Every structure is written in structure tokens, then in C-alpha cells.
Amino acid sequence: MSMYLEQIEKLVMLQKVDGEIIVLEEELGSMPRELAELEARNAEFLERKAVLEDKLDILKTQRKRLDQEIEDSTSRIKKSKNKLMMAGNTREYHAMMREMDNMEKSTRNREEEKVALAEELERQTALLDELQKEHAELTAQLEEYQTSLKKRSATARKRLDELQKEREGACVVVPAPVLKRYEFIRERISNPVIVPVTAGVCSGCFIQIPPQAFNDLQKGETILSCPNCQRLIYWCEHFQACDSPLAAAAAVRTATPLDDDEDEAGPDDAGYDEEPRYDDDNHSPDDDRDDDR
Ligand SMILES: [Zn+2]
Secondary structure (H helix, E strand, O other), rough: OHHHHHHHHHHHHHHHHHHHHHHHHHHHHHHHHHHHHHHHHHHHHHHHHHHHHHHHHHHHHHHHHHHHHHHHHHHHHHHHHHHOOOOOHHHHHHHHHHHHHHHHHHHHHHHHHHHHHHHHHHHHHHHHHHHHHHHHHHHHHEEEEEEHHHHHHHHHHHHHHHHHHHHHHHHHHOOHHHHHHHHHHHHHHHOOEEEEEEOOOEOOOEEEEHHHHHHHHHOOOEEEEEOOOOOOOHHHHHHOOOOOHHHHHHHHOOOOOOOOOOOOOOOOOOOOOOOOOOOOOOOOOOOOOOOOO
16 A cells, blocks of 8 residues: 555544544533533522421421410410409409400411411422422432443543544654644544545535546545645545445545535635635534433
């Protein structure tokens, strides 16, 4: 295999490794977010629990006060009944009777209040029980998540280390200027960085390569960039001829289409081989990814 093809192969390998690194780093990044969501729900539960417990405390204090008041007025009524016998005249007797009536009336009101209070206490206690059950479920879920998080992040980190080594291996073979170009593109354009050209079309931006550039590509001498999207390109048939795994990779590769603001009129010959233009560096391959967990 020529030096050129070997370098392309290593670049594609690098690309594959980098692709996996991106996925793993995203996964690692999403873990703390998921944990934070569960912790926020937990905090919300604790807050609701505290509110309910406060309510229950107030209700219990009210009940205690009512009990005391009922007890006091009951004993006052009893005393008044005893004093009734000692009333000096009818006027005094009627006055004492009226006072007793009033006391009995307010005791009845307090008894009614106590019944309503008991009902409210029962209702709030039931709410608290329900909340505690839900909270126990969430706590279990949180604990389980924390355990699995440790495992998942350890696995991801281990794989990242392996990939980093693979990456270093690939970097040794690729000449420094080409590697620099790869890194330059990687920092500015969404994955992938190196793509096959199939039937004259760049599979990064799906735009036809200019004939002269396509001829140069087919010669397989220097590593070229797509004049439109600036990704590194290689001719797929260079690899279909041999037994390279790249042939299969080239056939199934799915590239990220570029944003609408990309020049769709086609590549500009004059721009070829000049410093790459990067005016669309903000799109991410995962913009449309669902994250509804
Ligand atoms: Zn392109």
C-alpha cells in the first residue's frame, strides 16, 4: 500500500476513534445532568414534606388549644351550676342562666371546630403518607442511579483511555502537517473530518467535486480537502480495489449534511487549495438527538 493510502487509512481510523470519543464524552457529560435532575426532584419532595409537616404541626397546636378551652369552659359551667343554687334573687338567677347559656353555646362551637380540625388533620396526614411513599420510591431510584452511574462512568473512562492510546498510535503514522490539518478541521466542523468521495460527490456535504480536483484525488498523491466543506477527502475506489476495511466503511458511511447557509451553488474552483473557509462551525451532529430521559 502506498504511503498516501496508508495515511488516509490512519486518518480514517483516527476519525473513527474520535467519533467514539465524542459519543463517550457526551455520555459522561450527560450523567451529572441526569443525576442533578433526580436530586432536584428529591429536593422538591423534601420541600413539600416540610410544608406538610408544618401544616400538621399547626393543626395539632390548634387541637391542643381547643381541647384546653373546652376543658376550661366545661369546668366553669360546672362551677356556675353549683353557684346557681346560691342565687339571691330571680334577677341574679336569670343573669347566671344567661351566662351559662353563652358558655355552653361557645363550647358547642368549639366542639364543631374540633370535628372540622380532626377531618383536616386526617386529610393532611394521608397526603403526607402518600408523599412519603413516593419519596421512598424516588430515594431508591436515586441510589440505584448513583450506583449505576459509577459503573457506567468507570466503563466509559476506561474506554476513553483505550481510545486515547489508539489515537496516539494513529497519530504516529500521519505526518505532522496532515495531522495539523485534521485537528484544524476537527475543531471547526462537525464530525466527520475525513470522508470518502463516491462517484465524484463528497459524502460530507454531498456536493460534486470539481473535475480537476477529482482528477487529483484519483491520482492519490496528496491528501486533499473538499473545496466546499473543507473536510479531508479520499476516493472510495482506492479502497474498494484492495481488501481494506475502508471499502466497507466508505460504503456505509453516513455524513452530516451541512447547514442551509452553506453555499449550495456548488464548489468554487478558485477556492480550492486555498486556506479553508469555516463559516459554519456551529452546527452539531446531535442537534436533533432526543434526550427525554
Ligand atoms: Zn464536502
